[in-house]
Amino acid sequence: MTRVEASTTAVENSTAVDNNKAADTVEVVIVTGLSGAGRGTAARVLEDLGYYVADNLPPELIVRMVELGVHADPPIRKLALVLDVRNRFFTGNLTAVSEQLRAAGVRTRILFLEASDDVLIRRFGFARRRHPLQSESADGTLTAGIAAERERLSKVKTAADLVIDTTALSIHQLHRKLEEAYGGGAATALQLTIQSFGFKYGVPLDADLVLDLRFLPNPHWVPELREKTGQDAPVSEYVLSRPGAQDYLSTARHLVDLTTEGYRQEGKRYMTVAVGCTGGKHRSVAIAEALGETLAATDDGSGDVVRVVHRDLGRE
Structure with a gap:
């Protein structure tokens, strides 16, 4: 894992892509496929992987969008x-656009998502929405709408670099396939935030896991430590030397390891561990710093990034 330091919390008119600049800076993934096959999920996964996502852009504006980027x-x-x-300008033919981008040196990949008719029908039934081509079909049925969409998108499916059939995939399995294909080294990386806080100011609403350090003796009642914080060595040494502190820290580390591994399996990439004491000045700060250090010191090859932040430090 990697430790990231964090502070205390309280257009051009050209019509062609610039070859040199585009080749070095832009990677384009065109996401398409059958309605109900998982395009929305794919967009969210790509966004988590650092892609800027534009939805339902007319094909004629793709090159312009790349120029802006x-x-x-x-x-x-x-x-x-x-x-x-849904876009009436999209005919299902992306050959000209993809060739133009590739000729300019832009790495361009087409992702096509599909599923079987019965699964698509079931998904539309769950969502209680109409197929975008249903009203245009001869008999106005969902089956006819799906068939019309398959025919319209047959060319882009043939040209796709990656076709994923989501018929038998869960959302988490689709996550993993997309991360393997487009995530690079960040496919399983998790952003882990260790946040200290004071219970008297409220528990952080975005906390995935809450640790309560109020069982430890409070340095506030030690005169020479009262004005210091958990980031100061005397306070940190005091807190970490109290009976039960090291055992609690080891248990917390084990619990975080188990949880982050489960998050990775479920396709979750962000986790916040809230570490609390009464005022968020001494105990929680010292333990948050120690937990962050022990997590960051482990070179497990996951690429996880650990940030330590102190929400309420300085409020007293």
């Missing part, structure tokens, strides 16, 4: 474009 400050280096039949 190239010249943005900071530039958009990873771009995911979701295209589907």
